[in-house]
Amino acid sequence: MAKVTVEGGRSVEVSAGSPVGEALPPDAVCARVDGRLMDLSWAVPDDGEITVRAVTAAEPDGLHVLRHSTAHVLAQAVCDLYPGAKYAIGPPIEDGFYYDFDVAAAFSPEDLEKIEARMREIAAAGQPFRRRELSRDEALRRFEDQPFKREIIEAAEAAEGALGNRFAVYDNDGWGDLCLGPHLPSTSRLGAFKLLSLAGAYWRGDEKRPQLQRIYGTAWATEEDLEAHLHRLEEAERRDHRRLGKQLDLFSFPDELGAGLLVWHPRGGIFRKAVEDFIREIHMRSGYQPVFTPHIAKSVLWETSGHLAKYRDNMYPAMHDENEVDYYAKPMNCPFHVLIYKSQTRSYRDLPMRLFELGTIYRHERAGSLHGLLRVRGGTQDDSHIICRPDQLVDEVLRAFDLTLEIHRTFGFSDFVINLSTKPGEAIGEERMWADATEYLRTALDRSGLEFSVAEGEGAFYGPKVDFHARDAIGRLWQLTTVQCDFALPERFDMEYMGEDNERHRPVMIHRAILGTIERFSGVLIEHYAGDFPLWLAPEQIRVIPVADRHGEHAEALAGRMRERGLRAAVDNSRERMQKKVREAQLMKIPYSVVVGDRDIEAGTIAVRDREGHEVRGVPPEAFIEAAAEESRERRVMGVDLDGLAG
RNA sequence: GCUGGCGUGGCGCAGUCCGGUAGCGCAAGCGACUUGUAAUCGCUAGGUCGUCGGUUCGAAUCCGACCGCCAGCUCCA
Numbered sequence: 001m002a003k004v005t006v007e008g009g010r011s012v013e014v015s016a017g018s019p020v021g022e023a024l025p026p027d028a029v030c031a032r033v034d035g036r037l038m039d040l041s042w043a044v045p046d047d048g049e050i051t052v053r054a055v056t057a058a059e060p061d062g063l064h065v066l067r068h069s070t071a072h073v074l075a076q077a078v079c080d081l082y083p084g085a086k087y088a089i090g091p092p093i094e095d096g097f098y099y100d101f102d103v104a105a106a107f108s109p110e111d112l113e114k115i116e117a118r119m120r121e122i123a124a125a126g127q128p129f130r131r132r133e134l135s136r137d138e139a140l141r142r143f144e145d146q147p148f149k150r151e152i153i154e155a156a157e158a159a160e161g162a163l164g165n166r167f168a169v170y171d172n173d174g175w176g177d178l179c180l181g182p183h184l185p186s187t188s189r190l191g192a193f194k195l196l197s198l199a200g201a202y203w204r205g206d207e208k209r210p211q212l213q214r215i216y217g218t219a220w221a222t223e224e225d226l227e228a229h230l231h232r233l234e235e236a237e238r239r240d241h242r243r244l245g246k247q248l249d250l251f252s253f254p255d256e257l258g259a260g261l262l263v264w265h266p267r268g269g270i271f272r273k274a275v276e277d278f279i280r281e282i283h284m285r286s287g288y289q290p291v292f293t294p295h296i297a298k299s300v301l302w303e304t305s306g307h308l309a310k311y312r313d314n315m316y317p318a319m320h321d322e323n324e325v326d327y328y329a330k331p332m333n334c335p336f337h338v339l340i341y342k343s344q345t346r347s348y349r350d351l352p353m354r355l356f357e358l359g360t361i362y363r364h365e366r367a368g369s370l371h372g373l374l375r376v377r378g379g380t381q382d383d384s385h386i387i388c389r390p391d392q393l394v395d396e397v398l399r400a401f402d403l404t405l406e407i408h409r410t411f412g413f414s415d416f417v418i419n420l421s422t423k424p425g426e427a428i429g430e431e432r433m434w435a436d437a438t439e440y441l442r443t444a445l446d447r448s449g450l451e452f453s454v455a456e457g458e459g460a461f462y463g464p465k466v467d468f469h470a471r472d473a474i475g476r477l478w479q480l481t482t483v484q485c486d487f488a489l490p491e492r493f494d495m496e497y498m499g500e501d502n503e504r505h506r507p508v509m510i511h512r513a514i515l516g517t518i519e520r521f522s523g524v525l526i527e528h529y530a531g532d533f534p535l536w537l538a539p540e541q542i543r544v545i546p547v548a549d550r551h552g553e554h555a556e557a558l559a560g561r562m563r564e565r566g567l568r569a570a571v572d573n574s575r576e577r578m579q580k581k582v583r584e585a586q587l588m589k590i591p592y593s594v595v596v597g598d599r600d601i602e603a604g605t606i607a608v609r610d611r612e613g614h615e616v617r618g619v620p621p622e623a624f625i626e627a628a629a630e631e632s633r634e635r636r637v638m639g640v641d642l643d644g645l646a647g
Numbered sequence: 648g649c650u651g652g653c654g655u656g657g658c659g660c661a662g663u664c665c666g667g668u669a670g671c672g673c674a675a676g677c678g679a680c681u682u683g684u685a686a687u688c689g690c691u692a693g694g695u696c697g698u699c700g701g702u703u704c705g706a707a708u709c710c711g712a713c714c715g716c717c718a719g720c721u722c723c724a
Contacts, residue, residue, distance in 0.1 A: 089723055098722095106651060152724055168724085178724050199719030200650025207720075211650050214719070242716095246658075255697070255715050366648060368720080548681045576686085583685035597683055607684075615684060 007053040016046025028054035029062045030182040039182040057221035067092035069184040070219040076175045077118035088148040096218035112195045126188035127172035139167035192226035193219035241526035242372040260370040260377030267539035288356035293336035299326045305335040310461040333359035337385040346497040352388035359383045373523030380518045386510040397444035412637045415471035421458035429488035437485040438464040462488040472528040484511040531589045536635040542569040543585040547597030565629040616642040
C-alpha cells in the first residue's frame with residue numbers, strides 16, 4: 001500500500017502500482033509529483049508516501065499537456081489519411097500547437113478540413129494514450145521508417161543520454177509517437193481545437209535541411225476559450241496596420257518602388273510629422289544636438305566600421321560608378337555620427353556629446369521577412385549616438401532609460417518587458433570590452449530599478465544592448481527601444497578626446513533608438529490604437545459637417561477658427577446627405593465631428609460627436625475649440641469630456 | 648532566401664477547375680434631391696485581368712520565368 005496526499009486535499013490509501021489518477025479529481029489531466037509532470041497512469045511506488053498535485057486544463061501546465069496531446073492526435077490523423085507520411089516534431093506553443101510533416105504532396109486548405117474531421121473521430125473514439133519505455137535499439141526499430149524520429153533518438157543519446165537511454169513512446173490505437181510526455185489519459189479528453197494554417201518550416205529550423213510542411217492549430221480547455229481566442233485573432237485582424245493604412249489613406253507600398261519600400265500619403269504625412277515634431281522637441285529639450293547625414297557613403301567607411309565584414313547580408317549591393325570607388329546605402333547612422341565627432345579635436349569638456357538624427361537607413365531584409373510597416377527595407381530611425389567618458393556611461397544610459405519611458409508614456413505605452421542582450425556569435429571587439437560593456441549596462445539597469453531578464457547571444461555585433469518591449473492594447477509585445485553600448489567603434493575609428501590630464505583618451509559610445517524606426521513604430525501605434533489615434537496624432541482632428549449646403553459658409557468659418565487655434569479641421573462640403581458624412585467621418589476615425597445646421601446657427605452652438613458615436617448637442621463652439629486645442633497641445637491620450645461641454 | 652497560397656478598374660470582390668477577348672458593390676464625374684447624427688435616387692466614365700514569354704484558330708483562364716503580396720520558417724520528442 002502507499003499513501004498519496006493530494007495537495008490542498010485529502011490523503012488516500014492506494015495499492016502500490018495503481019495509477020496516480022485514482023487519487024485525483026476527475027478534471028485532472030496530469031499530476032505534478034516532486035515538481036515533475038506525470039501521466040495520470042503513472043504507477044504509485046509501493047513504499048512510501050507521496051504528495052501530488054492535480055493539474056487541470058484550466059492552468060498553463062495542463063493546457064500545455066492538452067495542446068501537446070492535440071498535436072499528437074493531429075499527427076495520428078495525418079498518418080491515417082496520408083499513408084507513408086513522415087512526422088517530425090509537434091510541440092505545444094503559445095495558444096496552440098503545431099506538427100511538422102514530410103508528405104509527398106503539399107497540403108491544401110481542404111486537406112486541413114479532412115484532417116480536422118479525422119481528429120474529431122479519434123477524439124470521439126476515446127483512445128487511451130499508453131506510455132511505454134523502450135531501449136535505444138527498440139526505439140530505433142519502432143521508428144524504423146520514421147527518419148526524423150530516428151534522428152531525434154540518435155541526437156538525444158549523443159546530447160545527454162536522455163532518460164538514461166530509455167525512450168518513451170505514447171501509443172493509442174496502434175499509432176505511436178516518441179514523446180517525453182505527459183499526455184492526457186485519453187483522446188476523449190481533448191478540449192476544443194481547430195486547425196488554423198499551413199506553412200513551410202525547416203527541419204530543426206535550419207535552412208540547409210529539408211523543408212517540412214507545418215500545420216498550426218489552436219486548442220483550449222473549453223469551447224468558450226476557443227471562441228474567445230478566435231475572437232482575439234479577429235480583433236488582431238481588425239487592427240492590422242496594413243488594412244488600416246489603406247482605409248485611412250496613410251501610406252502605400254507601390255510595386256514600382258520595390259519590396260519593403262513605401263510612400264507616406266498626405267494623411268500619413270501629417271501623422272508622421274506629429275510623431276517627429278514631438279520626438280525632435282523632446283530630444284532638444286533633453287540635451288541632444290540635431291545632425292544630418294547623407295544616405296550613402298564610400299565603401300571605406302563601411303570597411304572601417306566593420307559593416308562590410310559583419311553586416312553585408314543586410315546591406316543593399318554596392319553602387320558602382322565608373323572610375324570611382326563603390327558607394328553603399330547606409331544600413332546604420334553610426335559611422336556618420338562618428339565622423340562628426342572626429343571633425344575636430346574633442347576635449348573632455350565636450351562630453352557627453354549627444355548627436356540626434358532622424359536618419360533614414362536601408363537594409364536588405366530577407367524578402368520573406370518583410371511585413372508592412374513592421375519590417376521595411378527603407379526606414380527612418382530616431383537615432384542617437386552618445387559619446388562620453390567611461391565614467392559617464394552609466395548615467396547616460398540611465399538618462400536614455402528615462403527619456404525612453406517619458407516618450408513611450410506620451411504615446412500611451414506603460415508596460416514593458418526589458419532584456420539585456422549579450423554577445424552574439426558574430427561580433428567584433430575584444431572579450432574584455434564585451435564584459436565591461438555588459439557590466440555597465442547591467443549596473444545601469446540595476447540602478448534604474450527596472451525589471452529585466454538576460455537574453456544570451458542577442459546583442460548587436462558591436463556591443464551588448466538593452467531592449468524595451470512595449471505591451472499594446474491587446475497584450476502583444478513589440479520590440480521598440482534599443483540602447484546599445486559600444487566600445488568597438490571608438491576603437492575602429494580611433495576616436496579620442498583630450499582629458500583633464502592632457503592625455504588622449506578613448507571615449508565610449510551609446511547607440512540608441514527609442515521608437516526604433518518611425519515606420520515600425522507607426523505600425524505599432526496604428527495597431528495599438530486600432531487607428532483611433534489620440535487627438536494630437538490624428539491626421540484630421542475635426543471634421544465640420546454642414547447639415548445642408550446653405551450651412552457651408554458657416555461651417556467654413558467655424559473650421560477657420562479651429563485652424564487658427566492650431567487644430568487640423570476640415571469641412572465636408574461634398575454633396576452628400578449629412579448622415580452619409582457622419583458615417584464617412586466615423587469610418588475615417590476622425591476624433592471629432594462637428595455638425596452645424598439652422599438650429600445651431602440660430603442658437604450659436606454646435607453639435608459634437610466623437611468617433612465612438614457619442615454625441616452632444618448645444619455645445620458653445622469656443623468651449624469645444626478650447627478644450628480640443630488643449631487636448632492636442634498637451635498630447636493627451638484621453639479625449640475631452642463632451643458631456644461636460646454641453647453647458 | 649525557402650515552402651505553400653495569392654495578384655482582375657482607386658478600394659473590396661466574382662469570373663480561372665471545364666480557354667471563346669470581363670462583371671458586381673463602394674469610391675469618382677454629372678444630374679435631381681437640401682436633408683439634424685453610420686450609406687437618397689438616377690445616369691456616366693473607368694480594366695492591354697502584376698510583367699514578360701510559351702501553348703492554342705482563340706488565354707483573365709493552361710504552361711514557364713520574373714516582380715509583388717500573404718502565412719510560416721523563433722518555441723525542438
